[in-house]
Amino acid sequence: xxxxxxxxxxxxxxxxxxxxxxxxxxxxxxxxxxxxxxxxxxxxxxxxxxxxxxxxxxxxxxxxxxxxxx
Numbered sequence: 001x002x003x004x005x006x007x008x009x010x011x012x013x014x015x016x017x018x019x020x021x022x023x024x025x026x027x028x029x030x031x032x033x034x035x036x037x038x039x040x041x042x043x044x045x046x047x048x049x050x051x052x053x054x055x056x057x058x059x060x061x062x063x064x065x066x067x068x069x070x
Contacts, residue, residue, distance in 0.1 A: 005049055005065035009041045013070035020067040031058050033068055 007013050015037050018025050032053040033039065042050040042057060049065045051058050 001069040003066045004039060004041060004051065004068040004070050005044070005062055007041050007070050009043065012038050012040050014038055015068060015070055017069040018067060019069065020064075024064070024067060028060075028064065028068065031060070032056065039068070039070070 001016050004013065004015075015033060015035050018028055018033060018035060020028075037053065040052040042052050044050070045059075047062045048059050049062065051060060051065075
């Protein structure tokens with residue numbers, strides 16, 4: 001398992017684990033990040049990562065991205 005911020009761009013990945021506090025996990029779940037769900041890293045812009053999740057594009061910080069393991 002690796003954090004999503006280190007995953008290859010353009011390659012679909014399956015979320016295996018989401019870490020962090022319960023509040024952080026709930027926030028990520030509200031954005032569409034669920035264990036077993038498919039995500040694709042679209043681009044990395046500085047400290048932010050653009051991720052395609054459930055047919056939407058979401059920008060998350062590098063800190064949050066390190067809590068999503070694929």
